[in-house]
Amino acid sequence: MALAPHPLGPTAPTATVWSGLPKQLRSAVEAACGPVLTATEATAGRTAWRRLSLEIPGGLVFLKATPLSHRHCHTLDTEARVAAAVRTLAPRLLYHGAAADWRWLVFEHVQGRAADLSPGAADLGAVARVLRHLAVLPAPDAALLRVEDRWEYLGADLDLGLLAGDRLVHTDLNAGNILIRPDGTAVLVDWAWPGRGAGWLSAAFLLAQLIDAGTSPADAENWAWQVLPDWAAAPTDAVDTFVTALTRRRAAQAATCSPARRTEREGQLRTATAWNRFRSRS
Numbered sequence: 001m002a003l004a005p006h007p008l009g010p011t012a013p014t015a016t017v018w019s020g021l022p023k024q025l026r027s028a029v030e031a032a033c034g035p036v037l038t039a040t041e042a043t044a045g046r047t048a049w050r051r052l053s054l055e056i057p058g059g060l061v062f063l064k065a066t067p068l069s070h071r072h073c074h075t076l077d078t079e080a081r082v083a084a085a086v087r088t089l090a091p092r093l094l095y096h097g098a099a100a101d102w103r104w105l106v107f108e109h110v111q112g113r114a115a116d117l118s119p120g121a122a123d124l125g126a127v128a129r130v131l132r133h134l135a136v137l138p139a140p141d142a143a144l145l146r147v148e149d150r151w152e153y154l155g156a157d158l159d160l161g162l163l164a165g166d167r168l169v170h171t172d173l174n175a176g177n178i179l180i181r182p183d184g185t186a187v188l189v190d191w192a193w194p195g196r197g198a199g200w201l202s203a204a205f206l207l208a209q210l211i212d213a214g215t216s217p218a219d220a221e222n223w224a225w226q227v228l229p230d231w232a233a234a235p236t237d238a239v240d241t242f243v244t245a246l247t248r249r250r251a252a253q254a255a256t257c258s259p260a261r262r263t264e265r266e267g268q269l270r271t272a273t274a275w276n277r278f279r280s281r282s
Contacts, residue, residue: 017039017040018039018223021065024100025102026163027056028099028104029063033140034057034136035057036056038054038055039055040053040233049072050063058196062091066104067101069213070105072192079190083191085137087138089130089182089185090188090191091107093107094109112181114176115179116180117212119213124227125176126180127186128228131202131203131228132227132230134170134202135203135228139169140168144168144196146164147169147197148162149162154245154252155248163197166196168211169197169202171193171195171202177190198230198238199230200231200234201242203231203234207220207224210223211275212268217279246275247272250268253269
């Protein structure tokens with residue numbers, strides 16, 4: 001098995017990062033992977049409680065682990081369920097299990113950096129290619145929450161059925177979850193919140209990030225029209241519904257987030273509002 005490095009963002013070595021984990025958990029991981037020689041904690045990511053680059057004989061692997069009592073532990077189960085479906089565009093899941101009241105996943109390491117989503121960035125070509133691939137992937141048989149059901153709390157006046165479909169959707173396409181390899185290809189990571197919906201929805205979630213990064217709504221949509229066929233074919237009323245729902249969702253997040261994330265959430269609300277106004281005028 002060939003292994004290569006894949007940091008999910010800047011990492012910081014910590015002397016006790018491995019020894020600080022429960023012994024039963026460490027034993028279970030080493031039984032699967034082999035002895036851990038060094039461990040480095042990744043600072044990027046929010047859902048997994050521990051995110052570690054592990055050096056083992058023969059290379060590196062990436063560990064995500066969370067206590068079973070943690071509110072996001074179920075997202076590791078979700079990642080394990082969708083791993084086979086996304087193996088052509090995401091790091092391979094090598095091992096997984098539970099030990100010492102922790103859930104853990106071990107992925108291959110893929111050398112890469114966070115995608116540049118700024119206006120006109122060179123990475124956008126690679127991002128478009130991986131999204132075209134994703135748009136045709138059927139949602140796996142594993143139970144996935146439908147996007148229209150996940151957002152039903154945003155208002156009975158919205159026809160969220162317009163978002164329905166049988167495609168696999170990555171609902172968290174921020175720059176840190178799109179890694180660019182040295183060869184220029186893109187990999188999608190962190191499948192903690194996948195959904196089932198229309199094939200153009202992953203593109204819609206990406207456009208929200210492009211607008212957050214400074215691209216105007218008009219330029220973002222024009223780019224998508226040129227390079228993402230599923231987006232170009234999306235019904236106008238369905239896209240309008242998505243953008244309205246996104247704006248309401250971000251308003252709810254800005255109103256309920258922790259003080260540490262308020263500036264970020266309020267900025268996201270402003271850009272979603274700008275997109276919504278653009279759609280209203282178009």
